[in-house]
Amino acid sequence: MPKRRVSRSSGGTFQLLKVHSVDRNAQLYRLIPCSGRDALIEEIRANDVTILLGETGSGKTTQVPQYILESGLARNGMIAVTQPRKVAATSLAHRVAAEQNGTIGDLVGYAVRFDEKSSPQTRIKYLTDGMIVRELMSDSTLSNYSVIIVDEAHERTLRTDLLIANLKEIQKVRNQPQDAKGKGNANSTNPLKIVVMSATLDAEKFSKFYHNAKILYVKGRQHPVKIYHSAESQLDYADAALRTFFQIHTDRPPGDVLIFLPGQEDIESLQKSIDLFAKQLPSDKPAVLTCSMFAAQEHSQNNKAFNPPPPNTRKCILATNIAETSITIPGIKYVIDTRKCKEKQYLARLSGGGFDTLLTRDITKSSAMQRSGRAGREGSGVCFRLYTEDAFNNMAISGEPEILRCSLTSSILNLKCLGQNLEELDLMDKPDSDSIASALKTLWLLGAIDNNQKLTPSGRQMALFPLEPQYACAVVASKEYACTSEILDSVSVLSSSSKLFLDISEQRDAVAEARRKFRHGSGDHHTVLNAVRAYREIAASENKHARREWCRKHFLNERTFLEARDIREQLVVTCRRVGIDPSVSAKDNEDPVIRSMGHGLAGNSAFLQPDGTYKQTMGQTIVKVHPGSTLCDKKVPAIIYDDLMYTNQIYARGVSAIPKSFFMSLSVFKQRKA
DNA sequence: GAGCACTGC
Structure with a gap:
């Protein structure tokens, strides 16, 4: 046609x-x-x-x-x-x-x-x-x-x-x-x-x-973007991107370049290569200035991509998907699309709870179009796709909807409050039965639903909290353990959109040194609490500038503290509504906090094996403590963790030690083992 | 021995 x-x-x-x-x-x-x-x-x-x-x-x-x-x-x-x-x-x-x-x-x-x-x-x-x-x-x-x-x-x-x-x-x-x-x-x-x-x-x-x-x-008003596909498929996308960049740099008129890469690792290594080759350019060629952009990077560093380059210099920005939709960088005339991205996908498991995977995969057609469009924001541009036209034609039209690749625990709980069942809802794409069953099982473990999948009174309470059901459960449990104030401190940070502890690869030693100050022997949950307490002290006595400087010195993300403060305020209101006194504090008593968290994270727990590995208490999976955890390299009889992430291995993140006897007191655990 | 991007009561 x-x-x-x-x-x-x-x-x-x-x-x-x-x-x-x-x-x-x-x-x-x-x-x-x-x-x-x-x-x-x-x-x-x-x-x-x-x-x-x-x-x-x-x-x-x-x-x-x-x-x-x-x-x-x-x-x-x-x-x-x-x-x-x-x-x-x-x-x-x-x-x-x-x-x-x-x-x-x-x-x-x-x-x-x-x-x-x-x-x-x-x-x-x-x-x-x-x-x-x-x-x-x-x-x-x-x-x-x-x-x-x-x-x-x-x-x-x-x-x-x-x-x-x-x-x-x-x-x-x-x-x-x-x-x-x-x-x-x-x-x-x-x-x-x-x-x-x-x-x-x-x-x-x-x-x-x-x-x-x-x-x-x-009809849109985009400027035209000329698209080139490579003649044959590229095995090494990073190497192909490197060669393409210098081709642009030597053959094409001025204009900044944006390279899309899957993640931080690729960005950092390609940036080094480009910097290295750029030094060897003949002196009559324009200089090259590289910038990187990814969510985990400090804002000030990301913002460098917005500065206009010095005269006679071509700017090269290496970015993740962050530059695909959320951020528009001015001055981009050339886009290099490596065809790759990383995507989080939830793998539902009936035993031991599911976990997230974060793997590099091929982008979709709409993603490719979005990427090329980034070259035509201010004038006509050029996009170099490091894949063949056939490869483009064979791409999926658009990505899998989120509902098919995320945990449904929270949504199912909320729908239950509305008297709706996710299974009965007329959705454009229906999640598979494993994913639903896994969520229902988690809710049952938390005591949010009963054996007939009916919402329990404490499930209704949990749903009122703007939290993942696991953390809402911990807040509800904290009443019994008289440590609500600490649990609120903890879950408000864990629920923030940004991470509290910043990692800057070049300053790895300094980061480790600064972190030692907050380190707590029982693990990451109390380590977070220590950081929150330290910040609160600084915030009470110092001005805005000093606070910011203190955070920078300790590699802490102040935005996380500020967001956590807002979340905490919301949680305090909800606590009062359901009859939990938010000011009750366990003071220096550490055990109650771990036990309250244990109620929410009972499904996220593992026991130390004789061979030194950790095996899930409610599943068969061997999990490894994430290298970023304070409990990495430490052996304790039992752990709870915030979540599991599969990248190269299955890593438990946000890990704390918990007395093994704790599980024996849990009714769901006894029922489960029986 | 390691971190795609968003968002909410």
């Missing part, structure tokens, strides 16, 4: 084209032109669900909500726009508020964790997908909204998937036509419109899920 792309200027800020049919094999969209804004509003007015397919830079996320507002389609309620990321939600809201000439929180607002700006006047609200899923718990039909726009739906985050499934159910209730007796359904006066926004390639799946909803196409 020939590619037939008909477009007409819309007069608005973007062009709108209606997709008539999708030819999957050719992967071309046959497009029928519409006239922009009015046509879009008419389509949304006429249909319960609209799928909006759009290239990046089309402005759909900022413009469409405003069009809907001005059209009066949302007269009965707010317009929600959901985002997978907090920064996106807040920055989009600020931009749209400015376009509406208003202050943020007035007509246009946002809601993300720890930060909400909205008022009774708010009509357009940007929120994270997690936030709206949470709202579902208190208002099961989301009655405050008349239009819900699900943005970045193609990312298929766990929460977006749960939202999409629930929205289908909500529409059944709210969009019911008046019944034959003329007795109108109370809800039919407040129907719900759904707009699903997605990047190209996978729109058809959303359409099928929503009873063949119409797909509309929004």
Whole structure:
């Protein structure tokens, strides 16, 4: 089928084209032109669900909500726009508020964790997908909204998937036509419109899920990017990237280079090689400045990639997926795509709990397109794919949705509170039965559900805490052990998005030395507590600058402390609600803290074997203590751990020693062993 | 002897 792309200027800020049919094999969209804004509003007015397919830079996320507002389609309620990321939600809201000439929180607002700006006047609200899923718990039909726009739906985050499934159910209730007796359904006066926004390639799946909803196409404003594939497949992607970079450097006009690599290890070694070769360049060639970018790296270091290079210098940025969606680096004209990324995948196991794997794998087509697009943000660019065109054509269209590759423990607990079962939910992709069974077993071990899979009173309490069920269980248990204050300190740090202990490979010895100050013989949980206590002392007596300097000197991430403080405040409120005194402290008594954690982490435990290895108490897996743990190289009879991660071996992270006798007192353990 | 990226009550 020939590619037939008909477009007409819309007069608005973007062009709108209606997709008539999708030819999957050719992967071309046959497009029928519409006239922009009015046509879009008419389509949304006429249909319960609209799928909006759009290239990046089309402005759909900022413009469409405003069009809907001005059209009066949302007269009965707010317009929600959901985002997978907090920064996106807040920055989009600020931009749209400015376009509406208003202050943020007035007509246009946002809601993300720890930060909400909205008022009774708010009509357009940007929120994270997690936030709206949470709202579902208190208002099961989301009655405050008349239009819900699900943005970045193609990312298929766990929460977006749960939202999409629930929205289908909500529409059944709210969009019911008046019944034959003329007795109108109370809800039919407040129907719900759904707009699903997605990047190209996978729109058809959303359409099928929503009873063949119409797909509309929004044309983007990206600059053209010339794409080169390699003629033959490359065995060594790092070496291929090195050669490609110097080819660009010697043959191509000025412009910075962005290299996508799977992880920190590859980044650091390739950076060294490039620096080494760059020194040997003839003096008439421009110089090379390399920067690296990955999440575990200090912010100040990551930020160097944003600085313009000195005159007559080409900047080369080596980055992980962090530069694919979350961060946009200015000045990039060339992209080198190694085809690789690392992805976390949860491996459900019926005995001993599941564990995460973190392995290098091939990227997907949408990822490859996203990467090449990074060369066309400011002008035309070039992308060098270190793989053949065949390889590209054979890539999966998009990644596996998160719901198929993460632990379901938390989601199942939350759904149980809503009276829903994950198995019965109409999801776009259903997790396999092993994954569900493994989560149910964990919940049973925690005492959150009974033998009939019914929520227990303490399970209902756990669900109220903004924590993984394991840590919520530890908080609930801390009441009995009179150490809630310490457990809150501990779990708030463990639940933070960033790690507390920074690792800088070049300063390994200095890092180890600084860490020794907080080191606690019983393991990582008390080591974290020691760091929290030390920071609290500094924070009480020193100013902001001194605090920051103290953290830097001890290789501690201050952002983690600050985030943990916010989380702790939320936990204190929840504790009071369920009758747990958050201020009760065990003082210097260490044992209660370990035992409380032991209740949450009973399934994450292992006994020392005669041969010196650790074997799971509730499974057969041999686990190794992670080298970053204070208990590495130490042998204790029994350990609990925060999680297992398989990279080269199965490593237990966040490890503490626990008396072996503790397990004998646990009823679930006795039941389990029997 | 080692760390893809996000997010939430």
